[in-house]
Amino acid sequence: MSMRAGQPGEVPAETVRVARAAFPTGSLAIRIRDELGVLFTDEQFADLFPVRGKPAWSPSRLTLVLVLQFVEGLTDRQAAEAVRARIDFKYALGLELGDPGFDFSVLSEFRDRLVEADAGRRVLDGVLEAARARGLLKTAGRARTDSTHVLSSARELSWLEMVAETLRSALNALARAAPAWLDRVAEPDWFHHYATRAEESRFPKARAKREDVGRRIGTDGMRLLEAVTSPDAPQELRDLPQVRVLRQIWVQQFHLVGGEVMRRGPKDRPPGAVRLVTPHDPEARGSVKRDIVWDGYKVHVTETCEPDTPNLVTNMATTAATVPDNVMSEEIHTSLAARDCLPGEHWVDAGYPTAARIVIARTEHGIDLQGPMAANTAASAGGPFGQDAFIIDWDREQVTCPNGTTSTQWHHRYSQQGLPVIRVRFSPADCRPCPQLRECANSPTAERRELNLRHRDEHEAVHNARAEQRTDTWKERYKIRAGIEGTISQGVGRCGLRRSRYQGLAKTSLQHQLTGAAINLARIDAHLTDTPRARTRTSHFAALRPAEQQLDGAK
Structure with a gap:
């Protein structure tokens, strides 16, 4: 064509x-x-x-x-x-x-x-450019973002179904590519076990018997992989997508113990970010968020939120289900900047903001990233010897404790998570005689106080954010973020946002770009016909909830 x-x-x-x-x-x-x-x-x-x-x-x-x-x-x-x-x-x-x-x-x-x-974003951009020319898109004000789960188009499988379907899928691919070769190497009972879909099989209910079935499937898959990689097998068979998936899942799920194929234990399996959950959608991943457990992807929806124009979706970012929200703000801001859609304020929930993300958003994009900061979980955080009780002199690289003692060491190090920190230590000669040492030190046997500080810009960003978020003014302003829930609801009801229509991350991403464009057309039409925006439905009892609990519920 x-x-x-x-x-x-x-x-x-x-x-x-x-x-x-x-x-x-x-x-x-x-x-x-x-x-x-x-x-x-x-x-x-x-x-x-x-x-x-x-x-x-x-x-x-x-x-x-x-x-x-x-x-x-x-x-x-x-x-x-x-x-x-x-x-x-x-x-x-x-x-x-x-x-x-x-x-x-x-x-x-x-x-x-x-x-x-990779042209799916052009669809959403075309609608946004038309709206901008019509004066319906204002991006310099406020925007809000939230994520939601997206189920894979493939049916969720039990473990036995997954490994059986993986082996069956590989056998079907080999039967199409090299029927004569497969007919020679196939075991007679393979036709009985893998000729039909795994969901049509009746796996035993007893745990011991189910383990026997799993070992039998693992052994059959290992034999097939040995045959495919043998010198007399056609070279092109190793590169079949279904065979590569079979090899990957077998490495993740099985290993040899005393010459026998056994299932790996839970601690011996790879992390969820790389672990396959279905052979029919190799890019889908399993994840958990509070009480939601799903296999598939995650989508981050960003929209404008100004009172005099329609709230238009300006960015749709699709990721694997295991990607955490706190790494997405920079990617979202970069995408918005490339299309001249950066807001002045960006309102998010507690999953997005970290000290580093707040600083990067402000310094690189001029965005005020607003969202509930995680509380300080240190045991002494709220006591008289919490970190906030110490006076930090950034220029002289010294810290003074509440009793007036000055630190003696200031070193740049990395935390256990690989993040840059400043490690401050006080002298044992100063701390041992202190009557409050046991209340101040983090360990019952420690002879001095130690502090791990973020770098100055991040430290001040967290300190200022936590102080501001305790005010009633900020809590009232934060209510603007709740509107994104209605956008996700509209995407679910109108476009099936939480269920992928297609297999693979790229096609699912295209679906979400089309979803964002469709929501925008619907909202522009509602604006042109003066259709009022739906109000948030709140029960009379829920309306009595204190502001502090409303904020906690949004996290």
Whole structure:
């Protein structure tokens, strides 16, 4: 397929006449075309197509179809049918009434092109640029971010199902690639155990018998890997994706003990960040957040929050499920900066801000990152000899304790987590005679007090943030962050935000870019029609909760 780029023209007169008659008060698709004009051009996607070949359907129109598909929650077949049959879709796309549209498979092929070129962000950017030109996007004020879990498109598997499905998937791939070779090396009972899906098998309920089944599957998989890597096996079989997944899962789940294949113990398995949970989606990971346990991904949603313009999604960041929130603020800010969408204030929950992130946001992007800071968990944090009770002289590199004693050592070191810290020590000769030594020292046998300090900018950032967050004024301002929960709810209800439609991180990321664009179109349409924003539904009893508890609930 090739692309013949062309400038989008006016909506055909007959399409306009019929659309006005059929929709006298308009519809979302019609209003978006009237108010925002042409959202995408073919030139924006020229790199997705070769210069020679059969002309493809207009990529700019296909992109708009993908967004409208997410706005209305349509399948590919339904979206293609809407292009053929619906007047408002033809109006938004600028098509003649008799235009036959395209086969539904074109949408899947076009999504693959977007994924291969990592072009999903262009879709969200196109909507944002149109909104900016219309004066509907203001980014210099406030923004808010939150994350939510995303379930993998693959069904969650038990351990026995996972290893059995992994082996079955590899056998099927080998049967397609080298049927004659596999027929020679396959054990006779493999056809009985792995010819059908694992979910159709009846695994025993007794623990000992289930362990026997696991060892049998592990042994069969090890035999298959030995056969694939043997000198007489075709070389290309080792590079099959299913065989690579089989090898990776077997390394993670099994090992040899006395020449027998045994399951690894919980402490001998790799961490969740690299551990595969299903052979059908190798990039999905298992994670836990409070009482939510899931296999899949995580998405971070960022939106504007100004009272006189619609709250528009400005960034969608998709990660593996195990990536913590506190490493994402820099990536989000860099993405926003690249598209001129940086806010002045960025409101987040307790999972995002750390001392380093607050300083980086302020110094590199000029952003005031606001969110509840984790409390000081040291045993003496709130006592008379807590760290805040010591006077720090940064210029002279000295610390004075509450009793007036001055420290004697100031060294730059690294913490157990690899973070740069300043280690301050007092002299044992000064501390031993002190009657408050046992109250001050962190260890019952210590002969002197030691302090681990962040560097000055981070230390002051944490100190100032904790002091500010104890005020009623800050607690009142922090209420602005709660609105992001409504955006996530809208994304879940309208676009299925918490369930991936596709396999793999790249395709799931594209889904979220389309989701963000769809939410923006829906909100722009609501703004144009003066549809009031839904109010937060709070029960009468919950409204009586004190402000301190409301803040704790938001963490």
